[in-house]
Amino acid sequence: xxLYTYASPANFYILAGKLIPWFAWGAGLFTAWGxxxxxxxxxxDFQQSEAYRIIxxxxxxxxxxxxxxxVMAFWGAIGLAFNTRLSFMMARAxxxxxxxxxxxxxxxxxxxxKPMWGAWWVWDARLTSELILLFLYVxxxxxxxxIDDIKRGDRAGSLLTLIGAINVPIIYFSVxxxxxLHQGASVSLTKAPSMAATxxxxxxxxxxxxxxxxxxVAMARVRRIILERERQSEWVKALLEKES
Amino acid sequence: xxxxxxxxxxxxxxxxxxxxxxxxxxxxxxxxxxxxLKRAAGDTRRRLKRMRxxxxx
Numbered sequence: 001x002x003l004y005t006y007a008s009p010a011n012f013y014i015l016a017g018k019l020i021p022w023f024a025w026g027a028g029l030f031t032a033w034g035x036x037x038x039x040x041x042x043x044x045d046f047q048q049s050e051a052y053r054i055i056x057x058x059x060x061x062x063x064x065x066x067x068x069x070x071v072m073a074f075w076g077a078i079g080l081a082f083n084t085r086l087s088f089m090m091a092r093a094x095x096x097x098x099x100x101x102x103x104x105x106x107x108x109x110x111x112x113x114k115p116m117w118g119a120w121w122v123w124d125a126r127l128t129s130e131l132i133l134l135f136l137y138v139x140x141x142x143x144x145x146x147i148d149d150i151k152r153g154d155r156a157g158s159l160l161t162l163i164g165a166i167n168v169p170i171i172y173f174s175v176x177x178x179x180x181l182h183q184g185a186s187v188s189l190t191k192a193p194s195m196a197a198t199x200x201x202x203x204x205x206x207x208x209x210x211x212x213x214x215x216x217v218a219m220a221r222v223r224r225i226i227l228e229r230e231r232q233s234e235w236v237k238a239l240l241e242k243e244s
Numbered sequence: 245x246x247x248x249x250x251x252x253x254x255x256x257x258x259x260x261x262x263x264x265x266x267x268x269x270x271x272x273x274x275x276x277x278x279x280x281l282k283r284a285a286g287d288t289r290r291r292l293k294r295m296r297x298x299x300x301x
Contacts, residue, residue, distance in 0.1 A: 039253070044246055050257035054266045061270070100273050108266040115262045213274070220281050224288045231292050240293050 009086055009226045010235045016219040023216035030209035037202035054112040055199070059186075060207040062105035065133060066168050068098035068214060072140075073165040076158030086222075088154035089229070091161065092144060093221035097214050099137035106130060109182075117181060125174035126182035129167060136164040150229065 038056035045052040072091045079087035109127065110120040121127065140157050147153035170177075175184045186195050230236045247253040256263045 040246070042246075044257065049259060051259035051262055053256070053263050057266060057270050097277065100277055104270050104273055107269050111262045111266045111269075115259055217277060217281055220285065224285055227288055227292060231295070236292070237296065240289070240296055243289070243293075 007084060007086055009089070009230055010233070012086060013223055013226045016223050020216050020219050023212045023219070027209050027212035027216055030205055030212060034202050034206035034209055037198060037205060042198045042202050043196060048116060051112065051115045052199075054108050055186075056202050056206050058105060058108040058112060059203050060210045061101045061108060062130070063207055064210045064214060065098060065102035065105050065130070066171060067211075068094050068101060069133065069137070069161075069168055070165065072098060073161050076161045079154060080158050080162075085229070086226075088158065089222050089225045090218070091158055092154075092225060093218045094214070095137055095141050095144075096221070097217050099134065099141065101210070101214075102130065102134040102137055106134060122181050124180040124182055125178040126171065126180045129171040129174050132167055133164075133171060136160075136167060140164070 034056065038053055042053070042056075044050060072094045075087045075091040075094070078084060079091065106127075109130075113122070114120050140160050143160055144153050144157045147156055174180060175182055227236060254260055254264070
C-alpha cells in the first residue's frame with residue numbers, strides 16, 4: 001500500500017473515518033490546555049490589562065483564515081493541473097471552516113478594537129484586506145453552490161480561489177506596507193516574538209488546537225462530499241446496504 | 245493565578261464584556277459548525293439510502 005492509495009475517494013473515506021475521532025479529541029485537549037494557559041497562567045498585560053486575552057483566539061483565528069485559504073488554493077491548483085477528484089473535494093470541504101475562522105478573526109478584532117482603539121471598525125489595510133478574505137470565501141462557496149455541473153463548478157471555484165490568493169500576502173504584509181492602526185506582527189519567523197513566553201505558548205497551543213479542529217471538520221465534510229459524488233459506485237452502494 | 249475570586253475572573257479587569265463577547269461568539273460559531281455537520285452527515289446518508297430504495301423498486 002502506498003500513499004497514492006489514499007488519493008482514491010473510497011480509501012480516503014475509510015481512512016478519514018478512522019482519523020476524525022483522533023483529531024477531534026486532540027483539538028479538545030489542546031483547546032482545554034490552551035485556555036488554561038490563556039486564563040490562569042498568562043499574566044495581566046501591563047498596558048492592556050485583561051483585554052489582551054482576546055489575542056489567544058484572535059491571532060490563531062487570523063492565522064487559520066489565511067492558512068486555510070492557501071491550502072484551498074493548493075488543492076485547487078492540484079485539481080486544475082492533474083484533474084484529481086479528491087483535490088477539488090478537499091477544497092470544497094475547507095471553505096466553510098475558513099470562512100468561519102475569518103469571521104471569528106474579524107469579530108474578536110472588533111471586540112478588541114473597541115476597548116483599545118475606541119472603534120469597532122476602521123478602514124485600515126489589515127482590517128479591509130481581511131474583510132475581503134471573508135467576501136472571497138463567501139463568493140467561492142456561493143459560486144460552488146450556484147453551478148450544478150460538479151466538474152465545471154470545481155474548476156470555476158478553484159480558479160476564483162487561485163486568483164483571490166493574491167489577497168493573502170496583502171493581508172500578511174499590510175501592517176508593513178501601509179500605515180495601519182492595527183499593530184504589526186507580534187510573532188514572526190525572522191525575529192524574536194515581542195511578547196511574554198507564556199502568552200506565546202498559549203497562542204501556539206490554541207493555534208494547534210485550531211489546526212486539529214480544522215482537519216477533523218474538513219475530513220467530516222469531505223466524507224459527505226465523497227458519498228454524494230460516488231453514490232453510483234459499487235462501494236457506496238455496499239456501504240449503505242451494510243448500514244441499513 | 246491571576247484571580248482573587250470567580251467574580252474577579254468574570255469581571256476581567258473591567259473588560260469582561262469584550263473578552264467574553266469574543267470567546268462566547270467563537271464558542272457559538274464552533275458549536276454551530278459541529279452541529280450542522282453532524283446533522284448534514286445523517287441527512288446525506290438517509291437521502292442516499294432512500295434513493296437506493298427507489299432505484300431497487
